[in-house]
Amino acid sequence: MVNLFQRLKYTIEADLHHLFDKKEEKNPISMLNQYIREAEKQTEETGKWLERQGTLKQKLEKELEETMEMQNKRSKQLDLAKLSGEQDLIDFAEHEILTYEQRSIVLKNSIDKTTEELFGLERKYEEMKHKIKDMKVRQLQLMGKENVVRAHNQMDHVLHPESTGTIIDRLDTFETMENYIERLGQKIDHQHEVTSMEERLALLEKRATKKETPELLQ
Template identity: 30%
Template sequence: MGIFRRIKTITMAEINGLLDGIEDPIAMLNEYSREMEQEIAKGQKALARQIFVEKKQEALISETQTLVDKRTRQAKLAIEKGEEAIAKLAVQEKLTHEKQLAVYQEQYDAVKAQTKILLEKLDELRETFNQLQQKKILLASRANVAQSMKQIQKATVSFQKDTIARGVARAEERILLMEAEVQAGSQFSAPLAQFDATYQTFIDDEELNREIEKLTKEKVNI
């Protein structure tokens, strides 16, 4: 690949990479895929032209063979009739067409060989393209994983060890404080309950005097 072709490939890869929204390595693979698709399209057009030439050569051979057969019959007929001049003319044209037929056949064989080579090259190109497509999927996956790992590593490196330690210590202090608050609450709940019970059983003087007065009246009535 020449320097200008490499520059073109890199430039096209960058442009198409922006359009495709993918990383540079995958953009390069996509650009190569596009180039191979274009080459395959060119190969298919060339193969179509080659097949067209081959068919025309076949038709030319068939037409020339028909003329050879026709002049052969005319020559035989003229010989049978004793028409020597006509026989010579028919034989002369027969030989001329036979020489043309040999040339056409040789050309046809060369065209057929070229068609075979072109077809093989086109098949190889398609196979390479298919392999590239499969490899591109694998490489795209690897590139995504590598990019993700790179981002994770970058994020990990951005944190300092001391910062993390201080954060853990603050979290631990916060948890200890929460546990202390819960424990303090549970300790105060029982004395308050006992105080409430004591308060409920406390009898003041007024209540005591009323009860004595009540009992005194009941005794008198008895």
């Protein structure tokens, strides 16, 4: 189980290095998101193995408890058999006691080994969970940097169009926009001037009409 967990750990690390070796080809944020999902999936599967290992340990402990109970029971029965003097029962009880003693030794060794392995697995399992937490923090950091970069690019696109994209195209676009705004401004000014002239001419006509009216009355 430990060797399997170690291979899983190396696989995760290898996958991470392999993914980030291709950072020029893929979006780092997208890569990290994918890796976190895979790491969470593998961690969840590892948690199931730990749960299974804990269940096996409990079964071994239960088996040891039953073995010890049977050993104590046969020891009491052996005392009774000796009192009765029935040799076949004495031999049977002694054989049973020896069998349970040997089984107890095997079970105790298995429980000690399983407990040690389980402790090691739990420690590495916690390391895996911390690793995922660290990656999620890194994910937030990268997302923040990405937002800043996108914001700067957007602002630079407006403030300094000559420095973004293809310079010639951007300059041409910017100059075209300036020319368009200039022409639009001239057009508006001309329209305003024409309108003003028309208003002045209309005012002159109105004044002339007022002067002519009194003369006609005389």
